[in-house]
Amino acid sequence: MTDSTFHTLxxxxxxxxxxxxxxxxxxxxxxxxxxxxxxxYLVDAQSLLEPFYRRFGCELVQQSDGYFYLLPSGDRLxxxxxxxxxxxxGQTLALLYLDPATLQxxxxxxxxxxxxxLSGLLGTDALVRTLSPRKRKYDERIAAxxxxxxxxxxxxxxxxxxxxxxxxxxxxxxxxALMRFAEPVRGLSDPNVALERLVARGEVLLGEQNGDxxxxxxxxxxxxxxxx
Amino acid sequence: xxxxPPSADPNRVIASLARDQVNLDLKTVxxxxxxxxxxxxxxxxxxSFEEDVLIDLFEQVCDVVDPGAENPRKxxxxxxxRLREQRMLARVDGAGIVRAGEYALTRLAAAVVEYFxxxxxxxxxxxxxxxxxxxxxxxxxLAAAKKADGEEAWRTKVVGPLRVTVADxxxxxxxxxxxxxxxxxxxxxxxxxxxxxxxxxxxxxCQSLLDATTSTLRELNEILLRDxxxxxxxxxxxxxxxxxxxxxxxxxxxxxxxxxxxxxAAWGGARQRAxxxxxxxxxxxxxxxxxxxxxxxxxxxxxDQLAGWPRRPFHLVTAHAPSxxxxxxxxxxxxxxxxxxxxxxxxxxxxWVDPENVLADIDALVARALDEGKTTLAAVSxxxxxxxxxxxxxxxxxxIAHAVAQAARVRSERExxxxxxxxxxxxxxxxxxxxxxP
Numbered sequence: 001m002t003d004s005t006f007h008t009l010x011x012x013x014x015x016x017x018x019x020x021x022x023x024x025x026x027x028x029x030x031x032x033x034x035x036x037x038x039x040x041y042l043v044d045a046q047s048l049l050e051p052f053y054r055r056f057g058c059e060l061v062q063q064s065d066g067y068f069y070l071l072p073s074g075d076r077l078x079x080x081x082x083x084x085x086x087x088x089x090g091q092t093l094a095l096l097y098l099d100p101a102t103l104q105x106x107x108x109x110x111x112x113x114x115x116x117x118l119s120g121l122l123g124t125d126a127l128v129r130t131l132s133p134r135k136r137k138y139d140e141r142i143a144a145x146x147x148x149x150x151x152x153x154x155x156x157x158x159x160x161x162x163x164x165x166x167x168x169x170x171x172x173x174x175x176x177a178l179m180r181f182a183e184p185v186r187g188l189s190d191p192n193v194a195l196e197r198l199v200a201r202g203e204v205l206l207g208e209q210n211g212d213x214x215x216x217x218x219x220x221x222x223x224x225x226x227x228x
Numbered sequence: 229x230x231x232x233p234p235s236a237d238p239n240r241v242i243a244s245l246a247r248d249q250v251n252l253d254l255k256t257v258x259x260x261x262x263x264x265x266x267x268x269x270x271x272x273x274x275x276s277f278e279e280d281v282l283i284d285l286f287e288q289v290c291d292v293v294d295p296g297a298e299n300p301r302k303x304x305x306x307x308x309x310r311l312r313e314q315r316m317l318a319r320v321d322g323a324g325i326v327r328a329g330e331y332a333l334t335r336l337a338a339a340v341v342e343y344f345x346x347x348x349x350x351x352x353x354x355x356x357x358x359x360x361x362x363x364x365x366x367x368x369x370l371a372a373a374k375k376a377d378g379e380e381a382w383r384t385k386v387v388g389p390l391r392v393t394v395a396d397x398x399x400x401x402x403x404x405x406x407x408x409x410x411x412x413x414x415x416x417x418x419x420x421x422x423x424x425x426x427x428x429x430x431x432x433x434c435q436s437l438l439d440a441t442t443s444t445l446r447e448l449n450e451i452l453l454r455d456x457x458x459x460x461x462x463x464x465x466x467x468x469x470x471x472x473x474x475x476x477x478x479x480x481x482x483x484x485x486x487x488x489x490x491x492x493a494a495w496g497g498a499r500q501r502a503x504x505x506x507x508x509x510x511x512x513x514x515x516x517x518x519x520x521x522x523x524x525x526x527x528x529x530x531x532d533q534l535a536g537w538p539r540r541p542f543h544l545v546t547a548h549a550p551s552x553x554x555x556x557x558x559x560x561x562x563x564x565x566x567x568x569x570x571x572x573x574x575x576x577x578x579x580w581v582d583p584e585n586v587l588a589d590i591d592a593l594v595a596r597a598l599d600e601g602k603t604t605l606a607a608v609s610x611x612x613x614x615x616x617x618x619x620x621x622x623x624x625x626x627x628i629a630h631a632v633a634q635a636a637r638v639r640s641e642r643e644x645x646x647x648x649x650x651x652x653x654x655x656x657x658x659x660x661x662x663x664x665x666p
Contacts (some may be wrong), residue, residue, distance in 0.1 A: 121534055122302075
């Protein structure tokens with residue numbers, strides 16, 4: 001507290017960064033070192049903002065990988081669980097983040113690498129069935145197109161949430177927040193136990209996706225096919 | 229040489245290269261052959277090679293590159309021909325078929341081989357040496373520019389050294405910068421390779437590679453910032469003298485060197501920024517990923533988690549406050565009035581106007597002229613046209629001829645004479661007789 005620029009909550013809220021940072025956090029954005037002064041502000045004002053957000057039924061979480069996010073623990077602030085596609089893409093990106101080969105280009109990788117790794121890890125059939133669980137039969141071409149569309153949409157959402165930067169149509173930059181997807185297996189304990197602990201903390205929900213809670217808007221294209 | 233002449237328009241150069249269908253197709257054996265020639269020429273101070281020497285050398289190269297190859301002499305002949313076609317080898321004896329040829333490596337071949345052989349990365353030593361020489365050279369040019377008293381002196385003492393010596397030195401720095409770029413890429417690849425192979429054990433080596441490159445870049449950038457400032461100051465002084473003496477050629481040459489120097493200075497800043505980003509990223513990676521997972525178990529565990537996810541899905545939770553909804557102010561529904569305009573009598577009463585019937589007028593006027601005894605088409609036209617508006621005179625001559633032909637008997641000579649009608653028209657004349665005439 002003594003090192004902080006802000007001595008009172010009023011001073012922290014009066015800072016120019018607060019409105020933008022507050023909106024970003026409430027919209028689920030993970031704010032990391034790559035966000036520059038927004039991150040610096042949060043580090044500076046953390047001890048004042050933590051109790052502030054607790055009053056809204058949320059926890060301002062700081063991870064050792066160097067990012068902040070807001071975790072709703074009550075019903076006062078809307079919350080959303082990531083879709084199946086977002087989870088698959090997020091975990092694959094986390095895996096790529098850990099890969100030393102990605103390091104060579106400073107965490108920048110082509111989109112194709114994501115799709116290749118995703119289909120390589122899960123297999124095309126499992127991937128299609130996971131992303132379109134209601135379909136018993138599928139045409140290979142349409143299915144591939146659907147997967148690409150859903151992955152593109154998932155990337156857009158993950159980018160909004162601060163897990164990845166979409167640099168252009170072909171390239172992505174991975175951000176440390178992706179390590180959230182690896183949380184269940186980060187420790188040496190049994191992953192199931194770790195997962196239960198995360199569920200208890202409200203970080204994770206188990207089971208099929210239920211959509212947004214608290215009536216939040218969601219224009220997800222889950223299960224939809226691209227227009228012909 | 230980067231000091232392109234001002235006339236080297238990029239569009240024209242590209243168009244001419246495309247027109248000539250310039251291309252290079254060098255196989256490994258060709259490159260090895262060229263490198264062998266280059267090194268032998270360098271070692272023995274040879275300016276050219278006899279044909280037999282070329283073939284012998286090719287056979288030696290072939291033994292290394294493709295040991296089992298059949299008929300190496302024939303392959304040598306093809307290789308020499310291929311390299312000549314691609315302007316890598318030039319025949320320099322001019323003896324034609326009288327005797328076996330003598331060949332030399334072209335500038336293009338030397339440049340290609342030098343690229344592969346030379347290890348010209350920028351170092352503190354090479355940069356200091358180059359910048360020192362460049363500064364001395366520029367000071368000399370400036371002194372010469374101050375003394376230059378004519379076009380010839382400017383050309384030989386200022387423009388010449390700027391175009392050749394100074395530009396070569398600047399290009400030398402730039403070439404080494406590109407060498408350092410390549411070295412940086414190698415360092416990045418090396419770090420990735422070290423981590424892939426040794427993971428936690430490679431951390432210290434990666435850190436030292438990062439630190440070494442960082443300090444090299446910082447040192448080089450400092451030298452570049454300091455020295456390029458001096459270069460530009462000297463060059464601007466030379467340029468001012470050139471402007472004062474209205475020597476546009478010298479002025480343009482200095483300007484090109486200044487731009488080149490600016491580019492070199494910009495390189496230092498840009499590379500340091502880019503390296504800084506990379507450094508931070510790798511540093512974080514080493515600290516947060518490698519050091520926290522020394523056994524590299526996390527990747528495998530995450531892979532297993534991902535593979536098993538469809539069977540036991542879980543979903544991360546994030547905050548999701550919807551955007552604030554701005555409700556519109558309440559307002560009563562307004563009936564939009566129908567589109568209308570005041571009633572009015574919009575039909576105007578018809579007015580009496582003079583009739584307009586030029587055709588009837590022409591018929592009547594022609595009949596009157598005939599009655600008055602006109603005997604030629606020209607005479608009839610001469611009488612009728614003034615009665616009509618001038619704008620239709622040209623068109624009316626045709627109508628008059630038609631009316632005359634209808635109302636009278638017309639006759640024409642085989643070669644119909646042209647007769648003037650008024651000041652601006654002529655008609656092919658007919659003689660006209662009334663129909664009731666004998």
